[in-house]
Amino acid sequence: MHPHQPSRVAAAVMEPAGSARRLPFMLLSVLLLAVAMVASVTFAPAISAQTATEDQTAADVAEQVQDSVVTVYTYIPGGMFAPGQTGEEPSGAGSGWVYSDDGLVVTNRHVVVGAEEVKVVTADGTIIPAEVVGTDWYQDVAVLQLNPEAGQELPPAASIGDSSEVRAGDQVIAIGTPLGQFANTVTVGHVGATSRALNTGTGYSLGNLIQHDASLSPGNSGGPLFSMDGDVIGMNVAKVDAVTTGVASADDIGFAIDGNTVVAVVEEIVANGSVAYPYLGIQSQATPQGVVVGGVEAGSPAADAGLQPGDMIVAVDGERVDADQGVIDLLYDHEPGETVTLTIVRDGGEIELDVELGTRPADL
Numbered sequence: 001m002h003p004h005q006p007s008r009v010a011a012a013v014m015e016p017a018g019s020a021r022r023l024p025f026m027l028l029s030v031l032l033l034a035v036a037m038v039a040s041v042t043f044a045p046a047i048s049a050q051t052a053t054e055d056q057t058a059a060d061v062a063e064q065v066q067d068s069v070v071t072v073y074t075y076i077p078g079g080m081f082a083p084g085q086t087g088e089e090p091s092g093a094g095s096g097w098v099y100s101d102d103g104l105v106v107t108n109r110h111v112v113v114g115a116e117e118v119k120v121v122t123a124d125g126t127i128i129p130a131e132v133v134g135t136d137w138y139q140d141v142a143v144l145q146l147n148p149e150a151g152q153e154l155p156p157a158a159s160i161g162d163s164s165e166v167r168a169g170d171q172v173i174a175i176g177t178p179l180g181q182f183a184n185t186v187t188v189g190h191v192g193a194t195s196r197a198l199n200t201g202t203g204y205s206l207g208n209l210i211q212h213d214a215s216l217s218p219g220n221s222g223g224p225l226f227s228m229d230g231d232v233i234g235m236n237v238a239k240v241d242a243v244t245t246g247v248a249s250a251d252d253i254g255f256a257i258d259g260n261t262v263v264a265v266v267e268e269i270v271a272n273g274s275v276a277y278p279y280l281g282i283q284s285q286a287t288p289q290g291v292v293v294g295g296v297e298a299g300s301p302a303a304d305a306g307l308q309p310g311d312m313i314v315a316v317d318g319e320r321v322d323a324d325q326g327v328i329d330l331l332y333d334h335e336p337g338e339t340v341t342l343t344i345v346r347d348g349g350e351i352e353l354d355v356e357l358g359t360r361p362a363d364l
Helices: 060-067 257-274 303-304 325-332
Strands: 028-032 069-075 092-099 103-107 117-121 128-137 141-146 171-178 185-199 205-212 224-225 231-242 254-258 282-284 291-296 312-316 338-348 350-354
Touching: 028 224, 060 069, 060 171, 060 185, 092 171, 092 231, 092 254, 103 257, 103 325, 128 257, 141 205, 171 205, 171 231, 171 312, 185 254, 205 231, 205 312, 291 303, 303 350, 312 325
Parallel strands: none
Antiparallel strands: 028 231, 069 092, 069 117, 092 103, 103 141, 117 128, 128 141, 171 185, 171 224, 185 205, 205 254, 224 231, 231 254, 282 291, 291 312, 312 338, 338 350
């Protein structure tokens, strides 16, 4: 088995976005934690879920919550036969957790994007078909619905805590399936900071993150981060690695989307099928000076406002675009239907254009 290396955080800058404090990661790469092309899967035995109590060890908590943690496998047409429990070679793998007793499962969007088929494997090795209910590209959240076959029981839902109460120094537990093979692997660490953001380098920041040092590997994407009370307080999404020799080690700097953000996104996906974000309607390229417009979609808010290919957006409502604050971050501080003023560099001079933001199409 030769899993692909995890991808760097990336997104085509079709839009502009908003929020949070941002950290520049000089000489560091931000790595998503999904695995592509995995096979030969082994599964940990299940242990009954219970309610966590005070003064428990990490082992106690892990034992009590692990039935709510699952492995997510994705498949594309024409996949090869592979020995093992599914009989097929997955195109990718990640982790997830059971959100509700009716079989909703939460994972990262980048785990399931592009998949034709999804199967979820529970802690006891049961393989349950699943379908994607909806995804949110901006916060990297996906909601799945389990569709158990005859005789299959749904796994228990996780208990969800209040991530606003998480503090630097709190002990946390990550559970997931590193490398797509080692289901329900438990790692323990501490919160390093809250309210972190990672600049993706593509015009927006992945925000609302809990930084922690519980070990993460490819395959941990979408897995839950538990408090010592046994509550989900985050969903693991990325880590940073040194990419240049001579740079101090960046091992075990991991990030989880804070649980309150995940819950808000999940509830909107369940209610509406997607999350409503403002929409400009451009194809663009981020630069240190601003965002260069490469194309303008016909009939879009950008077209109506008079944006042109070659324009460089350097500010939104007077806030300058820079390496740590992209156009998408600034636009996503607003709601669809609001009007914003874009400062544009065109033909060597600055002009201002008022744009009434639309609603980002769900399929983007």
